[in-house]
Amino acid sequence: MSKKAELKVGDKSYDLPIIEGTENEQGIDIAKLRGESGLITLDPGFKNTGSTKSAITFLDGEKGILRYRGYAIEDLAENSTFIEVSYLLIYGELPTPEQLTKFENEIKFHTLVHEDIKTILEGFPSNSHPMGVLSSLVTSLTAFYPESLDPNRSADKVNLSIIRILAKMPTFAAWAYKNEVGHPVNYPDNNLNYCSNFLKMMFALPAEDYEVDPVIANALDKLLILHADHEQNCSTSTVRIVGSSQASLYASISAGINALWGPLHGGANSAVINMLENIQKDGGDTKKWMAKAKDKDDPFRLMGFGHRVYKNFDPRAKIIKKAADDVLQKLGVNDPILDIAKGLEEVALNDDYFVERKLYPNVDFYSGIIYRALGIPVDMFTVMFALGRLPGWIAQWKEMRENHEPIGRPRQIYTGQGERKYVSVNDR
Ligand code: SDX
Numbered sequence: 001m002s003k004k005a006e007l008k009v010g011d012k013s014y015d016l017p018i019i020e021g022t023e024n025e026q027g028i029d030i031a032k033l034r035g036e037s038g039l040i041t042l043d044p045g046f047k048n049t050g051s052t053k054s055a056i057t058f059l060d061g062e063k064g065i066l067r068y069r070g071y072a073i074e075d076l077a078e079n080s081t082f083i084e085v086s087y088l089l090i091y092g093e094l095p096t097p098e099q100l101t102k103f104e105n106e107i108k109f110h111t112l113v114h115e116d117i118k119t120i121l122e123g124f125p126s127n128s129h130p131m132g133v134l135s136s137l138v139t140s141l142t143a144f145y146p147e148s149l150d151p152n153r154s155a156d157k158v159n160l161s162i163i164r165i166l167a168k169m170p171t172f173a174a175w176a177y178k179n180e181v182g183h184p185v186n187y188p189d190n191n192l193n194y195c196s197n198f199l200k201m202m203f204a205l206p207a208e209d210y211e212v213d214p215v216i217a218n219a220l221d222k223l224l225i226l227h228a229d230h231e232q233n234c235s236t237s238t239v240r241i242v243g244s245s246q247a248s249l250y251a252s253i254s255a256g257i258n259a260l261w262g263p264l265h266g267g268a269n270s271a272v273i274n275m276l277e278n279i280q281k282d283g284g285d286t287k288k289w290m291a292k293a294k295d296k297d298d299p300f301r302l303m304g305f306g307h308r309v310y311k312n313f314d315p316r317a318k319i320i321k322k323a324a325d326d327v328l329q330k331l332g333v334n335d336p337i338l339d340i341a342k343g344l345e346e347v348a349l350n351d352d353y354f355v356e357r358k359l360y361p362n363v364d365f366y367s368g369i370i371y372r373a374l375g376i377p378v379d380m381f382t383v384m385f386a387l388g389r390l391p392g393w394i395a396q397w398k399e400m401r402e403n404h405e406p407i408g409r410p411r412q413i414y415t416g417q418g419e420r421k422y423v424s425v426n427d428r
Helices: 033-037 073-079 082-091 097-109 116-122 130-144 155-181 194-203 214-226 234-243 249-260 268-281 286-294 315-331 336-349 352-356 363-373 378-402
Strands: 004-009 012-020 026-028 057-060 065-068
Touching: 004 033, 012 033, 065 073, 065 082, 065 315, 073 214, 073 315, 082 097, 082 194, 082 214, 082 378, 097 155, 116 130, 116 155, 130 155, 130 249, 130 378, 155 194, 155 249, 155 378, 194 214, 214 315, 214 363, 214 378, 234 249, 234 378, 249 378, 268 286, 268 336, 268 363, 268 378, 286 336, 315 336, 315 363, 336 352, 336 363, 363 378
Parallel strands: none
Antiparallel strands: 004 012, 012 026, 057 065
8 A cells, every 4th residue: 555644734634645765765745736735835945845756866864875876985986987987877877898988989089179169268258267167168069069959859869969068078177277277278188088188188288298197087086976966956956957948958067067156065165175275374263263153143154064965974075085185195295274174074073053953074075175186276176076967967867858857847935915006107
């Protein structure tokens, strides 16, 4: 007998079906609520509202569990590669050796971008934030591949759009950086793997040879795996809702990039480093800044702390914190703000305000320290997040399209003026 919830409103009651997920999570299906009762639900920020059923990523915020297609994030971060994880998220299974080789080669074949993209890039002043450049260049793909505007094309044509953006995003990201520093762009080098090619496009200079440090390439690959998907977060929900209008994949991804940019979401990784540097400049008094974070009259928040879902440690933060120690040690980097970060974490984990609100370090708290050690500038950190999240956005967009989900259009409770008559300006 399927489970149901009974809603009593006045002298009426309504039976609402309860649906159960793979991991026994339960949801009340309110699809028929308004039709039967005239009622809607209200949940600003969708803190208690599921927008979809999805088979891609599972999170358990209480237990600090994160799995991509059933595989634990710890397992994938330790043993897989970003390209393999991208395949897993998008197509649902780990690839066979032949599938992986074909996927890698297809991506390599499409890394070059149309030369006119350089003309678009040159239109951006060199102080442009790279996230704005990135979302614009992604949108420009609709001009170079107008056939991509139709999301209802055959699966293999949609797949070509997927391969193209997976292949070109690293080129766009590196070119956004080169535009910002006023250096000439580098073209992709398909003799290198995904991360090495990106690092070379980012850091190679005409006047000197550039050798990719495998320690840096491996650390970057692990970071991209850790950012690859995270179920219905703000930017992924944006990608899904934009795609639900049958806007193209590239328009949906560009919207996701812009949603990620915000400091409460993907922009937090840059905000964490700026915060740690300010605390360092201010003498490193962590207790003073913790007091500011707890003061309701102070707009300061402890960036990189807290999460809508995780009310325990973000498993990604644990992995990144360990990787930060390893990478800085291997690179011989001694970054004093890592100690400040650890000091803040220590104080927060023993402070009632944070403990009561279950505020723990999230994925953004330590990631910037590694990016900094890798030589990546602060305002490129969120671009790195976007690079990592791309396969997740694609997988979620593809799932929404394949499930023929309806256009997203939430309801509201109106609280404005009641009906009133127009009065001409001369009579007001
Ligand atoms: C990401 O959703 C995802 O999965 C996102 C992400 C992904 O992979 O896609 O995991 C990536 O975006 C991680 C989060 C990065 N953002 C930050 O680090 C910014 C700092 N954190 C917060 O702003 C906040 O914690 C959020 C935005 C992450 C979550 O906000 P919620 O769920 O809306 O919680 P809230 O703002 O209602 O906070 C609950 C309480 C409040 O206090 P009270 O009103 O109950 O007294 O906790 C307090 C908040 O003031 N609080 C903080 C705090 N975060 C929450 N107080 C101080 N410092 C903080 N960082």
